[in-house]
Amino acid sequence: MAHLRLPISDYIREYGPHVSDSPVTGWGPKPEPDRLVETHCCFCGMQCGVKLQVKSGRVIGIEPWEEFPFNEGRLCPKGVKRYMQTHHPDRLTDPLIREGAGFRKAGWDEALDLVASKARAIQAKRGKDAFAMLSGVSLSNEKSYLVGKFARLALGTANLDYNGRFCMVSAGAGNKKAFGIDRVANPWDDIPEAGVVLLAGTNVSECFPTLTHYIWKARDRGAKLIVVDPRETPIARTADHHVALRPGTDSALNQALLHELVANGWFDREFVEQRCTGWAELRASVERCTPEWAGEICGVPAALIREVAAAWGQAKTSFLLHARGVEQHTKGVENVLGLINLVLATGRIGRRGCGYGTITGQGNGQGGREHGHKCDQLPGNRDIENPEHRKHICDVWRISDAELPRKGKTTVEIVEAIHAGGIHGLLNICFNPMVSHPDTGFTREALERLEFFCVIDFFMSETARYADVVLPGSLHEEEEGTSTTAEARVVRIRAAVEPPGNARRDTWILLELARRLGKEEHFRFSSSEDIFNELRRASAGGTADYAGITYERVEREMGVFWPCPSEGHPGTPRLFEDGRSYHPDGKFKLLPTPYRPSAEVPDAEFPLYMTSGRSVFHYLSGTQTRRIKFLVEKSPGPICEMHPALATRLGLVDRQLVTVETRRGAITVPLRIVETIRPDTVFLPYHWPEELAANQLTVRALDPVSKMPEFKVAACRVRAATRGEADRARSLFAELKLEAS
Amino acid sequence: MSAVVRDFFIDFQRCIGCQACAAACSECHTHRGLPMVHVDLVAPGVSLQTAPMVCMHCADPTCASVCPADAIKVDEHGIVHSSLKPRCISCGNCELACPFGVPIIKMEIQQMQKCDMCFDRTSAGKKPMCATVCPTGALFYGTREEIAQQRPASKPINRWRFGKQRIATRVHVMVPHDVDEMAVELPAFDEGGGPAALATALAAGARDGRAPEEAGPEAEFL
Numbered sequence: 001m002a003h004l005r006l007p008i009s010d011y012i013r014e015y016g017p018h019v020s021d022s023p024v025t026g027w028g029p030k031p032e033p034d035r036l037v038e039t040h041c042c043f044c045g046m047q048c049g050v051k052l053q054v055k056s057g058r059v060i061g062i063e064p065w066e067e068f069p070f071n072e073g074r075l076c077p078k079g080v081k082r083y084m085q086t087h088h089p090d091r092l093t094d095p096l097i098r099e100g101a102g103f104r105k106a107g108w109d110e111a112l113d114l115v116a117s118k119a120r121a122i123q124a125k126r127g128k129d130a131f132a133m134l135s136g137v138s139l140s141n142e143k144s145y146l147v148g149k150f151a152r153l154a155l156g157t158a159n160l161d162y163n164g165r166f167c168m169v170s171a172g173a174g175n176k177k178a179f180g181i182d183r184v185a186n187p188w189d190d191i192p193e194a195g196v197v198l199l200a201g202t203n204v205s206e207c208f209p210t211l212t213h214y215i216w217k218a219r220d221r222g223a224k225l226i227v228v229d230p231r232e233t234p235i236a237r238t239a240d241h242h243v244a245l246r247p248g249t250d251s252a253l254n255q256a257l258l259h260e261l262v263a264n265g266w267f268d269r270e271f272v273e274q275r276c277t278g279w280a281e282l283r284a285s286v287e288r289c290t291p292e293w294a295g296e297i298c299g300v301p302a303a304l305i306r307e308v309a310a311a312w313g314q315a316k317t318s319f320l321l322h323a324r325g326v327e328q329h330t331k332g333v334e335n336v337l338g339l340i341n342l343v344l345a346t347g348r349i350g351r352r353g354c355g356y357g358t359i360t361g362q363g364n365g366q367g368g369r370e371h372g373h374k375c376d377q378l379p380g381n382r383d384i385e386n387p388e389h390r391k392h393i394c395d396v397w398r399i400s401d402a403e404l405p406r407k408g409k410t411t412v413e414i415v416e417a418i419h420a421g422g423i424h425g426l427l428n429i430c431f432n433p434m435v436s437h438p439d440t441g442f443t444r445e446a447l448e449r450l451e452f453f454c455v456i457d458f459f460m461s462e463t464a465r466y467a468d469v470v471l472p473g474s475l476h477e478e479e480e481g482t483s484t485t486a487e488a489r490v491v492r493i494r495a496a497v498e499p500p501g502n503a504r505r506d507t508w509i510l511l512e513l514a515r516r517l518g519k520e521e522h523f524r525f526s527s528s529e530d531i532f533n534e535l536r537r538a539s540a541g542g543t544a545d546y547a548g549i550t551y552e553r554v555e556r557e558m559g560v561f562w563p564c565p566s567e568g569h570p571g572t573p574r575l576f577e578d579g580r581s582y583h584p585d586g587k588f589k590l591l592p593t594p595y596r597p598s599a600e601v602p603d604a605e606f607p608l609y610m611t612s613g614r615s616v617f618h619y620l621s622g623t624q625t626r627r628i629k630f631l632v633e634k635s636p637g638p639i640c641e642m643h644p645a646l647a648t649r650l651g652l653v654d655r656q657l658v659t660v661e662t663r664r665g666a667i668t669v670p671l672r673i674v675e676t677i678r679p680d681t682v683f684l685p686y687h688w689p690e691e692l693a694a695n696q697l698t699v700r701a702l703d704p705v706s707k708m709p710e711f712k713v714a715a716c717r718v719r720a721a722t723r724g725e726a727d728r729a730r731s732l733f734a735e736l737k738l739e740a741s
Numbered sequence: 742m743s744a745v746v747r748d749f750f751i752d753f754q755r756c757i758g759c760q761a762c763a764a765a766c767s768e769c770h771t772h773r774g775l776p777m778v779h780v781d782l783v784a785p786g787v788s789l790q791t792a793p794m795v796c797m798h799c800a801d802p803t804c805a806s807v808c809p810a811d812a813i814k815v816d817e818h819g820i821v822h823s824s825l826k827p828r829c830i831s832c833g834n835c836e837l838a839c840p841f842g843v844p845i846i847k848m849e850i851q852q853m854q855k856c857d858m859c860f861d862r863t864s865a866g867k868k869p870m871c872a873t874v875c876p877t878g879a880l881f882y883g884t885r886e887e888i889a890q891q892r893p894a895s896k897p898i899n900r901w902r903f904g905k906q907r908i909a910t911r912v913h914v915m916v917p918h919d920v921d922e923m924a925v926e927l928p929a930f931d932e933g934g935g936p937a938a939l940a941t942a943l944a945a946g947a948r949d950g951r952a953p954e955e956a957g958p959e960a961e962f963l
Contacts (some may be wrong), residue, residue, distance in 0.1 A: 021774060022774065027768070027770060027773035027774050028773075029770060030770040043919055061768060062768070064870075066872045066873065071876075072878045073868075073873045073874060074761075074873075074874055074875065075761055075765070075874040075876065076759050076761045076876055077759055077760045077761045077763070077764035079761070079874075080761055080764035080765045080768065080874060081764050107842075141949045205757035205759065205877070206757070206759070207875035209757060209877070210759065210876040212755075212876055213875040213876055213878055215876055216755055216877060217891075219854055219894075220891055220892050220893065220894065220896075232788075232789065233789070234756075234757035234758055234759075234789050235757065237757075237788065237789055237790060238754055440794075608945075611780055614757045616757070616758070616760075630763075630764055630767065634760055644786070648755060654786065674786050674787070674789075675786065675787075675788070676788065676789055677788050
């Protein structure tokens with residue numbers, strides 16, 4: 001049983017997070033690097049090109065990579081400082097096995113044999129699916145593909161899912177419904193050509209800072225910028241139109257905008273009637289959705305909705321981008337479809353300057369979701385329940401259909417099944433649910449009920465503390481591979497150094513486990529490129545077709561856009577240029593998205609909206625960024641953002657410690673009073689664990705289609721912290737800034 | 742060495758406060774992890790507007806004029822350098838006098854250190870680190886032709902007025918086309934002003950009585 005037996009401060013003292021801010025060579029005169037390794041930043045879907053300076057097998061610094069076409073040297077602070085994680089004192093350097101109250105170091109044979117024997121024992125007793133696997137899309141394409149194959153063939157479980165479930169599944173589901181393909185439709189190079197840029201629920205300047213440059217390039221040419229966000233984010237600050245709507249009301253806004261497009265004739269009749277299906281139904285569905293109706297629901301002036309509709313409707317070219325702000329809802333897929341409807345209604349897609357796309361949040365959020373570590377997918381973005389799709393993969397893997405598991409549970413459902421006693425063993429790589437999963441208290445209870453839990457990670461994440469075995473894996477810069485950026489450009493990740501101590505490459509760990517599970521015959525890979533070449537064959541003929549992409553091409557061309565079905569194919573930066581979707585009939589699907597309320601809305605007891613999101617200084621669950629001093633100093637811990645009008649009403653002052661409560665839990669954090677948020681809404685960033693986890697408060701309610709949790713809306717109340725809560729918060733915040741000795 | 746003259750431009754409206762400039766600047770081993778560029782929150786509590794400040798490299802630098810030790814020098818490229826270590830007496834005059842708030846005395850090494858526009862990089866034909874990484878173009882290093890072509894809605898100026906003091910800087914700022922000079926009015930001491938009036942003016946300038954502050958640490962309650 002994986003109850004924590006030590007106080008959390010003991011784990012922090014032993015394994016961190018500690019903050020460190022000194023290059024491995026110190027701050028003295030810098031040695032001349034032996035070589036510069038051209039690779040990519042490991043944080044966020046932009047995958048900015050960067051050069052790592054390497055000296056005697058160690059990463060000693062960075063140099064901007066100005067020749068890489070997307071970012072031309074531009075970086076955010078995470079990208080500049082990421083190299084400080086490579087030789088961080090917190091790196092795990094030996095396998096660890098739970099013993100007594102803590103862990104003891106072990107050899108690889110003992111640790112791997114233990115994992116294999118426990119998995120076998122649980123599966124023998126309770127069935128194959130009683131052992132689940134969770135993964136993450138900060139992994140390369142090769143590792144994502146390998147995890148999918150490993151879980152299905154080596155573990156033989158249907159229950160494999162990934163943290164993309166918290167990232168872009170709503171967008172993926174919406175894109176597949178409307179377009180028959182799950183990919184951004186245009187390269188970022190099309191943004192500067194757009195006459196209007198609409199950003200819906202995407203804090204571009206904090207989550208994808210380097211994309212900001214492209215938006216400014218459009219604005220320099222006269223483009224109007226529309227931002228839809230409950231907060232005046234740094235990108236919203238300068239927008240031409242900022243719709244600061246109530247959290248969870250996007251679908252009402254989208255309907256009213258469509259209503260205005262119809263009412264004013266700002267739609268492309270030929271496109272909607274000839275290239276799409278469902279125009280009549282869609283048009284009828286918004287007939288009564290006036291700006292007044294939506295304004296009431298969204299809490300914004302009807303006149304503003306009209307202005308936005310006019311700006312969007314009358315443009316000649318446009319680019320619509322969205323991200324987690326509209327996607328992390330129980331109606332995430334509907335929000336996405338509502339936005340796609342605005343694009344399709346105007347027919348502005350498939351050509352230069354006319355674009356659409358979700359901005360994938362995780363490093364390899366795009367590639368990772370295409371090659372099979374999602375519970376319902378096989379490589380090439382194939383459907384695990386489709387007989388033809390199954391056959392193709394069975395042929396590549398040389399197995400029978402009976403050997404390939406069917407659709408399994410999604411991430412939250414896996415955690416719920418663990419909690420309910422249906423899943424007893426778990427292997428977890430590249431995922432930190434103790435920070436990122438909704439309803440932290442429930443997640444903890446689930447982890448505590450596991451019969452056996454193994455975590456592969458390079459740092460002792462907050463989740464790994466609950467493990468029976470921790471296997472020290474590799475960082476982005478320690479293994480060869482590829483990654484697919486948010487614009488669907490496959491880029492090359494290069495190994496700059498070896499993993500430290502007895503840590504091993506993730507691929508080696510998975511291959512060794514497969515061997516010990518008796519499945520070596522399916523896992524004979526000699527290199528990452530070898531895995532990639534099998535991925536190419538597995539993806540061939542699927543929508544995410546990588547067949548024509550080789551390492552050599554990726555390096556020479558500085559990235560290749562999929563689909564790329566053959567080596568002579570140039571790749572596909574822009575989709576739909578022939579006016580056809582990827583559905584069999586070639587039509588784009590217009591689907592009505594009537595407004596409905598969020599799972600939980602404010603009431604007398606919990607009268608405020610709570611919404612959550614990111615800070616520019618941290619990446620996802622913070623396992624990496626909470627260890628780098630520069631980033632920690634700028635953003636040491638969570639804060640609660642609140643409008644001064646609300647603060648006055650509640651009698652709260654700036655920087656005071658406040659307690660935010662929902663039906664799931666409470667969190668005590670400093671208050672930041674700022675006019676850039678709606679007075680009925682408070683904001684909390686989610687990068688911190690345990691008692692400082694914003695996800696203690698979030699709702700474990702899922703989108704019925706994508707199974708995305710509703711991170712963006714909860715009902716809450718806020719009050720001054722009690723003395724006890726404040727004392728506790730101070731000691732927790734002090735631990736966040738512990739320096740490595 | 743190329744003969745093309747490249748200049749430094751600040752476009753405040755584009756700043757998103759991400760501090761990539763400061764992160765990159767701090768990577769320079771000559772100042773050992775300490776950034777020389779500052780990102781200030783302009784109106785805390787009101788707006789997220791931030792302002793990146795590099796050294797403006799004045800043609801006639803106030804910091805050098807007030808230096809009693811003659812420790813601050815301008816080179817032939819117009820770059821104002823950190824104080825000369827053997828001469829610097831760490832008196833702080835430069836810190837107090839600079840109208841842009843740029844120089845900082847590092848007491849532990851008894852020297853004023855400031856932005857030198859990455860002389861090590863620019864002299865080798867590279868861009869300064871901060872302008873290389875800036876994800877939005879708030880900091881830009883290039884020719885006047887490039888900036889004019891890329892940003893037709895604004896123009897660069899380098900003339901400032903602080904009260905009666907007029908300053909020309911090597912670094913330009915991007916402003917609307919109808920602005921020719923950045924003017925900051927100061928109360929005149931010889932016109933019945935005096936310290937009390939100055940304090941009032943400063944308080945009025947910074948809303949809620951709070952002066953602009955370095956953007957960053959949230960948890961100052963601790």
